[in-house]
Structures are given as structure tokens and as C-alpha cells.
Amino acid sequence: MYKQSLAAAIALASISATVQAADPAPSGFLDGSKATISSRTMYFRNDNRDGGADQQESGQGFLFNFLSGYTAGTVGFGLDVQGMTGIHLDGGRGHHPDNSNFFPSDSDGSAEKSWSRLGANGKVKFSKTEAKIGNALQPNLPILVSNDGRLLPQTFQGAIVTSKELDNFTFTAGRLNKAAGRASSNYDNLSVAGGTKGSNNFSFAGVDWKATKDLTLQAYHAQLEDYYKQTFLGAVHVLPLGEDQSFKTDLRYFDSRSNGKNGDVGYRFANGYASNVGEVDNKTWSAIFTYAISGHSFLLGYQSVGDDSGMPYISNGSVVDGRGRNEGQGGSSVYLFTDSMVTSFTRAGENTTFGQYSYDFSRVGVPGLKTSVAYLRGDDIRVATGSDRTEWERDMRVDYVIQAGTFKNVGFSLRQGTYRGDVAGSADTDQTRFIVNYTYALK
DSSP states (O other): OHHHHHHHHHHHHHHHHHHSOOOOOOOOTTTTOEEEEEEEEEEEEEEETTSSOOEEEEEEEEEEEEEOOOOSSSEEEEEEEEEEEEEEEEOOTTOSOTTOSSSOBOTTSSBOSEEEEEEEEEEEEETTEEEEEEEEEOOEETTEEOOOOSSSOOEEEEEEEEEOOSTTEEEEEEEEEEEEOTTOSSOBOEEOTTOOSOBOOEEEEEEEEEOSSSEEEEEEEEEETTTEEEEEEEEEEEEEOSTTEEEEEEEEEEEEEEOTTTTSTTSOOOSSOOSSTTOOEEEEEEEEEEEEETTEEEEEEEEEEOSSSOOOOOEESOSBOTTSOBOSOOOOBOSSTTOOSSOOOOOTTOEEEEEEEEEEGGGGTOTTEEEEEEEEEEEEEOOSSSSOEEEEEEEEEEEEEOOSSTTTTOEEEEEEEEEEEOOTTOOOEEEEEEEEEEEEEOO
């Protein structure tokens, strides 16, 4: 069915292209290209308040991106190349847990001194339809979000087609088979939390419709073979309220069901309670409301996760290699506001109330300075025995980008997260991250 969905999306794009005027000729493979080098320095501290191992490490990441233009002609061809390396600066003896996702581990449990990988995407453009095929894909879709929460980004291998042939519509379809984690040199099969057998088939198709200038509607369907199938529906509306004021409504709904071998040994989903052990059976919805005025932003929301299992989302396959080493494959994101610094609030039965206040200091003459504080509380978490559980998290951050001078566009980010809960397997923790970012345009 998913191969048919992908074929249908491509066919629709092709048919539309034949009846519309083609875009202007591409600007050229080299003339339309751009290249950047990005640097990220990061200090990471995880203070385990339950007496377990603490983590304190720092690292340096470099990311090179070359994005070509397209060759001239009705069909344009291009190539994107990506190279990255991470360097372990210091962790202090005993401050690199072997299950760390900040850096991969050596055979003795210490952090690797460095790691690297190289990727590329071939791309084809016809009218307003673009296809990318390769192993440097970074999707940002409701059913899959590439994680960039450490030194370097998570990337995926496969193919993605995007078409904008119809006004106000964006059609997206694709198939992915592997991913490389944020701190890994290698690509691995796809899975969910708890799965030890990898899948090499994540297929999806969806549409974003700009119904009006203020309203966007979304519908997606995806399947991770032998784990789950998922339908997403979303709506985002921005209501102008006068000068420098707006009210934004963001509604999201996920319906996830078991697929194929899910529930069998090796294909089990481990995210808290499940009515059928290891099987995916979940409905999750959330509503987010944001009032913005003169640089201030007030956000309130509520999220409900169904009782029968936690909400599934893509993670990499095996966490350790054949020699028992952590390869840094961990780390994943989910398209929910509750995807926070420490946890994601996606356990079975969990009902989460959350809020956030943000301020942009450019309104008082300090451009580039922003700050925010968020609080989330999850209740009614289902467990196999005993009463329901609770958890809460408080996140604070300050961001500043230098606006002028020698160090223009150097960015600083200080983030602090506090997590407390009574859920088995989740330690109370205080987490601190300090990040320095800079991107230099080569062309």
C-alpha cells in the first residue's frame, strides 16, 4: 500500500507538471550552489539526583555542507554533500557513562576521541517537484523529525519526494531504510524504543494545505514495517489581534497501531505500560495555544496519551555493536511540544499540562537576546502494578547572537533542565548545556 502511495504522489506531481508552466531555468549546478562550515562547541552535564553515575563532557563538532544548484534543462540534476566530525574535548575520568549519547564509547567504556562520517544526496528537479536520494537526509515532518540535540545532527538514508505543483499544497512522500545517530559514524536499521530487530522500511506520504493565509492543515500516513503504522492530522491557525498581537492555535493528533511482527521477541515496543506486552496501540492528541504581544509570548497546552501503550516514534536500531560498544546511535525526536530537554511525556495514559513564557529583548534595544522558561507536568502514567505515576520537568534557556563586529553571528545558548518523577527507569536529574554556534558561508 505504501509503495502505491509513493507512486501515486510521484504520478500526481508528474501529471501536474505537464499542465503547468515550468519554473525558470535553474541557476546552474555551480552558480546556484552554496557551501558552509558550521562549528558547535558544547558542554553537557547530567547530574543524577538518585545516586547514579553523573555525566560531564564537552566536545567540538564541525559540519560541512555543500548544496549545489541544478543543471539547466527541463529536468535539473544536483548534488548535496555533507561531512561531519566530532571531537571529544574533555569528560573527566568516570564522567562518560557507557550509555551516553553525547559521544560513542571505546571498548573500555571511555569516550572515543573523535568520530566522523560523510554523506551525500543526489537530487532531481522537474517543474516544482524535487526528489532527493542519499544518506544525508534530515526530514522535518510530523511523522519524523531529525534530531539535532547534541554536537551533530541525526541523518537518514533513503529517498524523499516533495511537490508544490498545486498552489497552496505541498505533497511529500518517501521511503527511508537506515539512520545515523547524532554521535555515530555508522548507519543502522530503524526501530522503536525497546526494539532489538531493525526495520529497513519506513514509508510515508502526506500533504500540507495552506487553506488560508492564516490556516494550515496537515495529513500524513506512515509505516515502520514490523513495528507500527501511524496517521497524523494537524491544524495550525494564527489569528491577528491588532498591532503586534496574535493568537496561535496548534492542534495535533496521532493514531498509531501495531504492524507486522510487532510484539514478537525482538520487535517489542518498550515505553511504559502496554495492554498487550510490546505492542503499539495508541492515540495521542495535543492542543497548544500561544498569545504573543510586543515581544512577550505566553503558551499554554494540554496533551493526552492513550492508555493502551505509549506513543511510538522512530529510533535507531541496536545501541551497541558486536563488541559491546555504545556507538552513539541513540537520540530521537517526536513532533510534540512535550519533546523536552530530558523527557518527552509520551508514556501510556499520561496527561500533560504545560506552559511556557518567552521574551525577545530586541523590543527593549537588545537584538539577538531571547529567553524562555517552560514547565510540564504529566499525571496518570499507567504502570503494570500499583498506582499511576507522575513526572514533571522545568526547562530554562537564554540565547544570544552577536549582531556586529568581528564575532558577528556567533551564537550562545545556555539551557538548564530539571526532571523529577516516580516512574521506574527514569532518574531524577538536573541537566545543563552550554552551546556556542557559528556558521561561515564559503560561497
